[in-house]
Amino acid sequence: MEISIREVxxxxxxxxxxxxKPKKERVKTFAELGFPGRLIAVEGLDGSGKSTxxxxxxxxxxxxxxxxxxxxxxxxxxxxxxxxKGKKRELLSPTTFSLIHATDFADRYERQLSPLLRxxxxxxxxxxxxxxxxxxxxxxxxxxxxxxxxxxxxxxxxVFFFKASLETSLQRILDGRPQLKYFEAGMDLHLSTDxxxxxRMFQGRLLEQYLAMSSEFHFLEIDANQPIEAxxxxxxxxxxxxxxxxxxxCNHPESVK
Amino acid sequence: xxxxxRVKIKRRRIIAPRAKARRFYGQGLPGVDLSKLAGKLIVVxxxxxxxxxxxxxxxxxxxxxxxxxxxxxxxKRSTLVSEELEQAQQGNILSHTTLSLFYATDFADQLENIIxxxxxxxxMVLADRxxxxxxxxxxxxxxxxxxxxxxxxxxxxxDAVFYLNVPSEELVVRTFAKKQSLDYWESGMDLxxxxxxxxxxxxxxxxxxxxxxxxxxxxxxxxVDGRRSVDAVNRExxxxxxxxxxxx
Numbered sequence: 001m002e003i004s005i006r007e008v009x010x011x012x013x014x015x016x017x018x019x020x021k022p023k024k025e026r027v028k029t030f031a032e033l034g035f036p037g038r039l040i041a042v043e044g045l046d047g048s049g050k051s052t053x054x055x056x057x058x059x060x061x062x063x064x065x066x067x068x069x070x071x072x073x074x075x076x077x078x079x080x081x082x083x084x085k086g087k088k089r090e091l092l093s094p095t096t097f098s099l100i101h102a103t104d105f106a107d108r109y110e111r112q113l114s115p116l117l118r119x120x121x122x123x124x125x126x127x128x129x130x131x132x133x134x135x136x137x138x139x140x141x142x143x144x145x146x147x148x149x150x151x152x153x154x155x156x157x158x159v160f161f162f163k164a165s166l167e168t169s170l171q172r173i174l175d176g177r178p179q180l181k182y183f184e185a186g187m188d189l190h191l192s193t194d195x196x197x198x199x200r201m202f203q204g205r206l207l208e209q210y211l212a213m214s215s216e217f218h219f220l221e222i223d224a225n226q227p228i229e230a231x232x233x234x235x236x237x238x239x240x241x242x243x244x245x246x247x248x249x250c251n252h253p254e255s256v257k
Numbered sequence: 258x259x260x261x262x263r264v265k266i267k268r269r270r271i272i273a274p275r276a277k278a279r280r281f282y283g284q285g286l287p288g289v290d291l292s293k294l295a296g297k298l299i300v301v302x303x304x305x306x307x308x309x310x311x312x313x314x315x316x317x318x319x320x321x322x323x324x325x326x327x328x329x330x331x332x333k334r335s336t337l338v339s340e341e342l343e344q345a346q347q348g349n350i351l352s353h354t355t356l357s358l359f360y361a362t363d364f365a366d367q368l369e370n371i372i373x374x375x376x377x378x379x380x381m382v383l384a385d386r387x388x389x390x391x392x393x394x395x396x397x398x399x400x401x402x403x404x405x406x407x408x409x410x411x412x413x414x415x416d417a418v419f420y421l422n423v424p425s426e427e428l429v430v431r432t433f434a435k436k437q438s439l440d441y442w443e444s445g446m447d448l449x450x451x452x453x454x455x456x457x458x459x460x461x462x463x464x465x466x467x468x469x470x471x472x473x474x475x476x477x478x479x480x481v482d483g484r485r486s487v488d489a490v491n492r493e494x495x496x497x498x499x500x501x502x503x504x505x
Contacts, residue, residue: 078351079359082341091337094287095365095411100338103358110352140287148407152354 029155030117037117038243039154041128043210044162045203046184047172048224049231053162054126056232057239061122066248069116073127076107087183094139097183101132102149109153122248128156130217134209138202139189158242160235161214164224166204173199271324272502274379282388283410286365289373291413296376297501298413300387301494302469303421304462305443306431307483308490312421313383315491316498320381325502328375331385335366346442357395361408364388368413376413388412389420389476393468397461398448417501418476419494420469421483425462429455 030039040057042050054070061068074083083100086092092100113123129150136146164172174196182188185195186202214221220238222231239245276295285291299316303309317327333339342359345351351359375382388409395405423431432439441447444454445461473480481493 078345078355079341082338082362086337091366093365093369095369096337096362099358099362099365103355103362106354106358107351110354142284142287145284145407145410148404149358151404152401 027151027153027155029157031157033154035117035154036120037123038158038248039113039117039123039125039128039156040158040160040239040243041125041130041156042160042162043127043130043219044224045164045166045169045207045210047169048162048164049172049228050160050162050224051126052228053160053222053231053235054124056228057235058124060232060236061124061239061245061248064245065250066245067119067121067250068124068248069112069121070124071108071112071126073125073131074101074104076104078107079104087181090182090188092183092188094136094141094188097139097188098132098136098141098146098149101136105129105132105150106152113153120248122243125156128159129153130159130210130213133213134206137209138186138205155217158239159217159219160238161210161219161221162224162231163210163214163221166200166207168225169207170200170203269323274502275504277504280414281410282412282414283407285413286369286373286411289369294373294376295379296382297417298372298376298382298384298415299498299501300384300389300415300418301421302386302389302418302478303483304423304425304428304465305440306428306435307421307423308487309385309421311487312491312494313385315487316383316494319491319495320498325381326379327381327383328371329383329385330367330371332360332390333363335363336370337366338363353395353398353400357391357398357400357405357408360391360394364391364409365411368411372413384415387415387418389418389469389472389478393465393472396468397445397464417497418478419497420473420478420480421490422466422480423483425459425466427484428462429458 030037040054042054044050058068058070074080079100083104086096086100113125116123129147132150133143133146137143180195180199185199186205187195187198189198189202191201192198210219213219222234224231274295274297276293279291279294281291301309301313301316313329317329320327333342338359342363345356345359372382372384392405392409396402429439432443439454439458443461444458445464446454446457448457448461450460450464451457469478472478479497481490483490
């Protein structure tokens, strides 16, 4: 390969990330940035029970009369059309898969999460950027690139990681919903031609990613092999201990409707 | 006497471009082999009304006459998201980051499915705008430059980038001559520069041109004076592309 010195200089100037690792400037949490609201996210493998847990958390916070908003991964009505077309017709590459989910997240972030957090809401997210960090990296996108793209959004104030053994998660999914979709099973990674085998291997790789992120991002690990009630009790205790819930009431004098 | 008119048959040697060392601007796309891209990627940038499409149409004719196969790409033309992007823009309901990422998705889809396969097959890929317009639009809207650079680190460096430079006053004249109305987005109305569309158009196009000049300093565009006649501009573009083809 022949590259002139000038070209190298130019590229280094324009795209410093290419040659040097970017300065690891930690993304801040909403609380650290002075948002009055708090964002609580749940992460974990499919079948780890995280959606049940965040639903129960939401019911509890609502019953306390607090300002709560719930948002799900991949649910922006604007972007959904394109995503489902891309998935159905298997048009997505690792890069476009990553970008289209980032678009979905950006839409929810800019139109709902950020304004509600500024208005002092408790925002509950079923999956956050960590899902993208894990999935996109497993699909081969560079980690710095993926994290860079999501860097417009602060980190959650609390992240619950529902840690189940791979076998438990697999069983829960494979028992209940035997028809696996192409991307869900990670078929695009060509790990195996058998969707079930592919799903197992894909989930295994995702779990490795989650475990690696757990300490880096201070995930609150919940033993997802425990009964639902036991997990929920831990979740509620942790939320009560770390968030001044009394400040999030609907009739709070400073609340913004 | 009826003598058939003799047609002079001119034949010029057809130049087959050779693959050269290529690179992405940043980290690039996962799993893409850049070693066998024999075609050439030629980008024409410029505002609406700068003559981009006219010039590209002429370049296609000329390149085909010279024996080169061509393929064209442009913004909002991907199978994946072009329709949805169009819809979303009609309603003006997307925030900046969202719109920016939507455009990046559209770009990535075309890069992977048209540009790279085209270059691999030895085609002349003509891009009616590339990442620079997208970057400039984002930066004018206050997006972080480092964020934008990281995002478009997936892009392949083109073989040539031509920026058709036309002052905004002239763009207004051309736009009105064509369709008697200004486009919401091309006037940067979402920026709230002015409630008057005419004012906003001029201000916005000046901001864009300024950003392009900043990018030009580091991206090595060729700035082409777009105020001249279509023929004059096309002559210059052909000459420059000719030297790209000859590997100069």
